[in-house]
């Protein structure tokens with residue numbers, strides 16, 4: 001690799017992890033950190049066992065349970081659902097047999113894998129990070145190359161600490177200007193997906209840049225990178241800067257003392273060189289972004305909260321018209337309806353997109369001194385035990401409980417319908433998670449994606465609402 | 475992994491874009507610890523009614539499509555999560571090949587690892603194949619991986635692209651891990667160099 005060619009952040013991390021290049025361009029890529037959870041790992045460990053293979057680097061691997069578990073006190077007893085219980089028990093057996101470090105449910109550090117990675121300093125700038133989970137893109141906010149893999153690849157990494165990969169293309173999304181009042185990282189990323197579409201990033205790794213991205217704290221950057229996969233991208237990343245270095249410093253698994261200084265010196269070389277080539281570039285004006293909400297069953301079906309449900313007849317393409325009609329039927333919507341008139345049954349504040357302390361503070365600021373509307377079930381699910389403890393120290397749990405929100409234990413919860421927190425058929429939810437697919441939050445459930453502050457506003461109003469009408473009381 | 479050479483079979487038309495992995499197999503079926511047995515849950519939310527009975531309108535519940543080995547869909551098939559349960563469910567149902575204008579990246583990757591061939595073809599061609607597929611058992615498609623062509627019932631041959639390395643593994647039914655372990659000395663060397671330069675990565 002010539003040292004003179006300007007390279008992107010992605011190129012630099014990629015080049016630093018090439019073990020070998022095969023003749024057809026496939027690369028044996030070294031993986032620095034491998035996060036695993038109970039849902040996508042059982043068949044991988046089983047594969048190792050059958051082939052008589054070991055985990056090559058248990059020290060670079062960590063396991064946690066997050067998807068299957070209940071988020072109330074019942075989780076500390078026996079898991080009721082026999083299949084969920086079997087998955088959790090299988091993981092516990094596997095980590096013991098293969099010597100993989102494990103964070104059990106009873107450990108305060110337990111939480112959603114994509115929340116605890118950065119929080120514990122397991123995910124660091126410059127790393128290659130993988131997990132059998134598409135939202136691994138979250139960790140790209142650290143200035144890392146982080147992407148989701150399937151179970152066969154989980155097994156491949158366990159056995160070899162590498163993956164067979166073809167390089168991705170480079171895409172840059174530039175977000176310039178200041179965000180308007182009431183708008184957040186979630187609104188930025190929903191607006192990006194609305195613009196590029198759910199396949200807009202296919203085959204690419206997206207680098208988010210521009211002063212609006214620079215101005216985000218690490219939690220905001222994680223929210224943006226998290227949803228890269230909803231834009232079809234392999235991964236999303238933000239160049240490491242002082243915000244990143246300050247965030248990493250002092251985290252339990254982060255380098256300390258002289259090692260930290262050496263690490264920072266290397267991390268500072270990672271940002272894209274001036275003139276580096278991007279195969280595709282997209283620009284957004286941060287100031288033009290209004291609070292966003294999805295209306296359909298794909299994350300690209302997004303509009304400003306001031307908008308109206310679209311009319312299928314307004315789409316030129318016949319297939320698209322049919323698709324929009326199907327979505328309206330599924331979502332129980334009529335063309336032209338004001339988004340702000342849609343009553344919600346459930347509000348979910350949580351998931352690896354928006355369950356960090358900053359997210360909870362934003363929601364609590366809106367909820368403080370107000371009440372959840374009658375008939376609305378509102379849940380707040382911290383992303384990890386540590387986030388929960390921090391929130392309780394700040395008194396956010398009291399704010400939520402007094403307003404009528406449920407205050408839960410950490411986990412994936414209602415982000416996906418595989419643990420006890422589910423929508424009932426036909427229920428409409430305002431959710432801070434990342435996917436509004438049919439049945440994602442439970443069969444027949446109807447999901448509207450939005451930011452934590454917007455979710456809190458919906459809980460108080462009893463319908464989708466504009467957070468700008470709810471200025472903090474406190 | 476079962477090798478993939480040529481396949482002649484019934485193709486099911488699924489004229490939809492953005493068929494996501496939650497649709498291919500909903501999350502509640504991911505609680506298994508096995509790779510097999512998921513075929514009955516394929517497309518469960520649309521394939522069955524609330525009472526568990528079959529939805530007669532869904533393509534895979536109709537003859538001859540119950541025996542489909544090929545699926546023809548529209549853009550961005552398999553978008554969404556990384557769940558390998560999606561190709562496992564397709565495979566367990568009997569599908570060995572999916573043809574679409576584009577695919578979710580991870581699904582595309584996962585398919586190869588399970589002996590399923592995902593073929594990208596321009597939308598107009600997918601629509602033509604969709605028309606063939608609608609003719610059912612009288613219009614079987616043939617997929618010839620070695621020659622990289624899809625053969626339509628009228629004999630027309632449509633060439634497609636496939637990554638050379640993936641093709642090699644698929645034609646021979648080879649597993650990736652075995653291939654990679656041939657590079658073990660290079661991996662050892664990489665680790666020694668990285669450990670010297672970035673010791674904090676080796677706790």
Ligand code: SF4
Pocket residue numbers: 066067112113114133135351352353411412415416433434
């Ligand atoms: S919170 Fe949702 S998206 Fe994130 S890891 Fe859990 S299930 Fe996946």
